[in-house]
Amino acid sequence: MANLINNLGGTFGFGENYLSRNDDSYSSYIDLSSIFENGINFFGETYTGLYVNNNGNVTFGYGLSNYTPTVIGGNFSNPIIAPFWADVDTRSTNWYDSDISDGYVTPSEGGTSQGTNLTWYDIDEVNKTFTVTWDDVGYFSRNTEKVNAFQLQLISTGNGNFDIVYRYEDINWTTGDASYGSNGLGGTVARAGFSAGDGLNYHEFYFSGDQNFMLNLDENQLTSSSESGVWKYSVNEGSVIGMGLENNDDTIIGTPSNDIMDGRSGNDILSGGLGDDTISGGEGDDILYGNEGNDSLIGGNGSNQLFGGDGIDSALYLGIRNTLDISSNDNGTFTVTSEDIEDILDSIELISFDDGDMSVDYAVEVRExxxxxxxxxxxxxxxxxxxxxxxxxxxxxxxxxxxxxxxxxxxxxxxxxxxxxxxxxxxxxxxxxxxxxxxxxxxxxxxxxxxxxxxxxxxxxxxxxxxxxxxxxxxxxxxxxxxxxxxxxxxxxxxxxxxxxx
CATH class of the missing domain: 1.10.3130 (serine acetyltransferase, domain 1)
Known part of the structure; x- marks a missing residue:
């Protein structure tokens, strides 16, 4: 769990700006030139501001009221950064929002959320950071028995470059009632990622849309941060470090830090650096190298080779545990097969599922x-x-x-x-x-x-x-x-x- 940043001023610590209680609304255009003096260079397009949308995302082209999430991919036309795109509803349960306090809820336990059931945003000119906070927000229609607390930060690193930070304190629901959900679950599940809106450049969490995965974002450590529940991407000269091109055969080399790499489609070669890296091959026949550190490798569909290297390395198979088969090979490697997957694991110690980890040796022993x-x-x-x-x-x-x-x-x-x-x-x-x-x-x-x-x-x-x-x-x-x-x-x-x- 990652505590929300809560020292931004205002009564509740999330700044002084918030969206009035609403369902599917968004802010007016927010000028961020005081933070990003050279603009925000997002995949080659430069923006000076954006819109905060109640439904768990920000967009650069226009405000977005869509409440049922779609795949964040090449068909997206409105540039978007979405930590948790779902049907957020901050209206109070008594139907009449005569006062801001009408919609307050009990804060999530163990964190710094405040129970306001509101979407806040803060412009920090000193630290060059724009922060959006969804503080213990409910879901459509006016449901607050389950609430989510999460945050998005855009941090200027100069010359139009910036970091994207997703921070998850507590996730308890994934779906609004109008998205075919029941009691906040099922139906069309929340999604997370970002898209340039140009049909070419986008990235979605590998298991975005998977209910178990999305419910555990606050506990997940598949990140470029050492803190559980924090996901960080660095955007440099318009490109996200460690993300390949669509339909290309990419070769990506990691940094000494904790990297997130996504080969997307194509037959890619991805090589981590010194840190604890998360490397996803995507579609195609990929070769993944963890190298030093405790790395998480996701082969994706295709025939892939996963080399863990030093450290305690994991091969991730979230959502497909019940179809997985594993066997040992004479050369000390392991073969993992499932529908559309055939991976060779070398120097991989763990297989990770939604509900825990299993050692590779143990998984083979189970199968035998x-x-x-x-x-x-x-x-x-x-x-x-x-x-x-x-x-x-x-x-x-x-x-x-x-x-x-x-x-x-x-x-x-x-x-x-x-x-x-x-x-x-x-x-x-x-x-x-x-x-x-x-x-x-x-x-x-x-x-x-x-x-x-x-x-x-x-x-x-x-x-x-x-x-x-x-x-x-x-x-x-x-x-x-x-x-x-x-x-x-x-x-x-x-x-x-x-x-x-x-």
């Missing part, structure tokens, strides 16, 4: 155990496991590998052999000879050959380990070859959900 237990079920019970049963056994096995009190693979197999379902299929009291013949018949679908039968009879006679024998039969080359297609198809439909996150 899922495959083994699917074979156990298929071998012993002539059926594939339900998700609940599979999740139980895999987590039990993982708990052991993490030093807990879970089971071993042999112990789990013995538990299968002791189960009521197994005894119904194989009988309650079978001797070793009968047990071996049943394994051949039920698992390998054939009669035991003499050599194999004698070998297993000798093995079980010396160890009395039926669980170990089940493991060997289920993992035999013969059974794997017989069931490979069926098991693989099943695993494609089994998510990584319900497994331990770190």
């Amino acid at each position: 155990n899922q495959e083994e237990f699917a074979r156990f079920y298929n071998a012993l019970f002539q059926r594939l496991p339900d998700n609940e049963g599979l999740s139980y056994w895999v987590n039990d096995l993982i708990d052991t590998s993490l030093g807990g009190g879970g089971n071993t693979i042999q112990g789990a197999a013995q538990a299968f052999a002791d189960s009521h379902e197994f005894q119904e299929l194989y009988g309650n009291d079978v001797n070793n000879s009968e047990f071996i013949n049943l394994l051949y018949q039920n698992i390998l679908n054939r009669q035991a050959d003499t050599g194999g039968y004698n070998y297993w009879l000798n093995e079980i006679g010396s160890t009395n380990d039926r669980g170990g024998m089940i493991v060997n039969f289920a993992n035999s080359e013969e059974f794997i070859n017989n069931t490979e297609n069926e098991i693989n198809q099943y695993l494609q439909e089994v998510p990584l959900d319900d497994y331990i996150l770190i």
Whole structure:
């Protein structure tokens, strides 16, 4: 969570200017030449002012009243910077806004928001900063049981250059009622990013429009700032540092700072620097290098190569955890596949999901155990496991590998052999000879050959380990070859959900 900047003067600390309580309105033109003496160079166009829009954004061409957000992309004609474009409604619940205090709400806990349910803006000529604050604002229509507190700052760095800072203190809703939402959620979800309005230059948060991601903007650390909930972009000579061109094959090299890079479409090569970088390949077949620092890499659609480098690096797969598959390669790399994605991970320690992180090694272990237990079920019970049963056994096995009190693979197999379902299929009291013949018949679908039968009879006679024998039969080359297609198809439909996150 990032506290709102709250030392800007005025009664509530957000300056003295605010938009009257409204739904879908915007300010008059605001002249910013006292801050940006050379204008605001935004992708080659120079502006001297802008409009503050109640619905979570500012625009340079004209005020924007659109309450249902659209993709912030090449089709946008009005230059926009949007920290949280959604249907903000600052009107009070009593219908009559006779006084500013009529719309006050309880401030969000733990931050510096003030509960005014208003959109404020401040022109700081000393620090060359323009700040817009959406202070505990509600959503359409006059709903304030959930409120959001967020901020936008444009900070002059001289000669028309500037920094864009998005600051998120508390996000609890994503959608207004008129955008097909219910209780502030669902429907057409809020979006964040910016566009030059020229059809060429734009950037949208990679998971903009995804409800879980937008609700966690205040906790997210996928930023060029060391502070959770703060997103920062530097605009230099009209271009955003680290953003590629649409439809181009770009090569972008990072700085020693914490960089945000976006290759967008095209087959790009993006290389981070010394800091903790967030690197997104976008569409196309991209190569991403984190290098030093703790980096977050997003391959995007296509066949991508992600090289983490030094530090603790993450590959991000937000929103697609239930379709993800991962396997290890002989050269120490990992292959991650999902619909429209095939990534090779090298020196990547973590896979990040909406609800937490999973180590790459652990994710591979989960997949391998899922495959083994699917074979156990298929071998012993002539059926594939339900998700609940599979999740139980895999987590039990993982708990052991993490030093807990879970089971071993042999112990789990013995538990299968002791189960009521197994005894119904194989009988309650079978001797070793009968047990071996049943394994051949039920698992390998054939009669035991003499050599194999004698070998297993000798093995079980010396160890009395039926669980170990089940493991060997289920993992035999013969059974794997017989069931490979069926098991693989099943695993494609089994998510990584319900497994331990770190």
